[in-house]
Structure formats: structure tokens, C-alpha cells
Amino acid sequence: MQKHHANTLSDDDIEQFKAQMVALIPSLRAFARGLCRDAALADDLAQEAMMRAWASQHTFIPGSNFRAWMFMILRNHYYSGSKSRARQAVWDPEAAERILVQDPVQEDGIHVTDVEKALQLLPEQQREALLLVAGAGMSYEEAATVAECNIGTLKSRLNRGRAAIKVIVDGVDGSNDSASSMTASRY
Numbered sequence: 001m002q003k004h005h006a007n008t009l010s011d012d013d014i015e016q017f018k019a020q021m022v023a024l025i026p027s028l029r030a031f032a033r034g035l036c037r038d039a040a041l042a043d044d045l046a047q048e049a050m051m052r053a054w055a056s057q058h059t060f061i062p063g064s065n066f067r068a069w070m071f072m073i074l075r076n077h078y079y080s081g082s083k084s085r086a087r088q089a090v091w092d093p094e095a096a097e098r099i100l101v102q103d104p105v106q107e108d109g110i111h112v113t114d115v116e117k118a119l120q121l122l123p124e125q126q127r128e129a130l131l132l133v134a135g136a137g138m139s140y141e142e143a144a145t146v147a148e149c150n151i152g153t154l155k156s157r158l159n160r161g162r163a164a165i166k167v168i169v170d171g172v173d174g175s176n177d178s179a180s181s182m183t184a185s186r187y
Contacts, residue, residue, distance in 0.1 A: 013062050020066045021050055024088035026069075027136045028074055034131035035078050037120055049074035071132065071146040084159055130179030 032042035
């Protein structure tokens with residue numbers, strides 16, 4: 001990977017870098033919120049990712065995938081700090097069962113909060129795949145790059161995550177062992 005030094009970047013490259021970074025702020029914040037489940041921490045993560053990107057702009061190769069580069073910075077920063085935060089969601093079938101038997105508060109269909117809660121019950125890798133593809137609108141290729149896995153693995157994580165959310169939100173019973181094992185998998 002060739003490196004550019006900050007003093008060799010043209011003014012146009014710097015302006016384009018700045019414009020691309022500003023345009024990604026909403027997507028970065030949304031992805032961070034999905035990862036950490038804390039709005040204040042998510043804003044801090046997005047800001048830290050932008051500061052790190054700005055400080056490392058000399059390592060970015062103009063014309064390469066800026067979006068994937070920024071999401072990877074945020075993701076790596078989150079995971080490097082997550083060990084100390086110890087905020088990993090664990091699949092708890094008993095807790096999910098208690099959620100599933102509650103009467104709906106309103107009859108207007110699926111609520112965003114229901115999906116958000118279901119999303120938080122997923123293993124991190126499935127949640128991350130859904131946030132990158134469905135939340136941030138990334139292609140499979142971009143999301144696989146950010147998640148540091150191959151496309152097949154990413155698609156598997158997406159399918160398992162979607163199926164698990166459907167089980168949780170729709171209240172499908174857990175009699176199908178493959179449905180409950182989907183959420184327990186780390187793929």
C-alpha cells in the first residue's frame with residue numbers, strides 16, 4: 001500500500017477528503033449506535049473515527065473506497081475498546097421468551113423499538129452485518145471488507161441475523177431447532 005505524506009496531498013484531495021467524511025457522519029453515527037447501543041458512546045465513537053481518519057489522511061489512497069476505509073476505522077476502534085467495556089450481547093433464550101410473550105403496546109405493526117431490541121439480542125457479528133448492509137446501505141463487498149471476512153461469510157451472517165430477528169419480532173416459536181441455533185452461531 002503506497003503512502004502519501006500530508007504535505008504531498010493536493011488541496012483538491014484534502015477538500016474531497018473533508019467532503020466525503022462530512023457526508024458519512026450520519027451513517028457512521030448510525031453504525032456506531034447499532035454496535036454499542038449507547039447514543040452518547042456512539043457519538044464519541046463516530047467523532048473519534050473522524051479524528052483518526054483526519055490524522056491518518058496521508059495513508060488514504062485517493063480513488064480507493066473511502067466509505068469502507070472510514071467504517072473500518074470506526075469498527076476497529078469500537079472492537080479495540082469493547083474488551084474493556086465488556087458490553088457484548090449474549091443470546092438468552094429465556095429472556096427472548098419473556099419478550100415474545102408480552103402483549104403489544106400498540107396495534108400498528110412492527111415498531112422500530114421492537115426491531116432495535118431484537119437486533120441487540122443478536123451475536124455481534126450478525127448485528128454488525130445487518131447494520132452495514134441494511135443500516136448503512138453498503139454492498140456485500142464493502143461490508144465484507146469492513147467486517148474483514150469473505151462475502152460468503154457475510155451473507156451467512158446476514159441470513160442468520162435476518163432469520164433470528166424474524167423469530168424474535170414475529171413471535172415464531174422456538175420449536176424449530178435451526179431457528180434458535182441461528183442466533184447462537186457466531187457466523
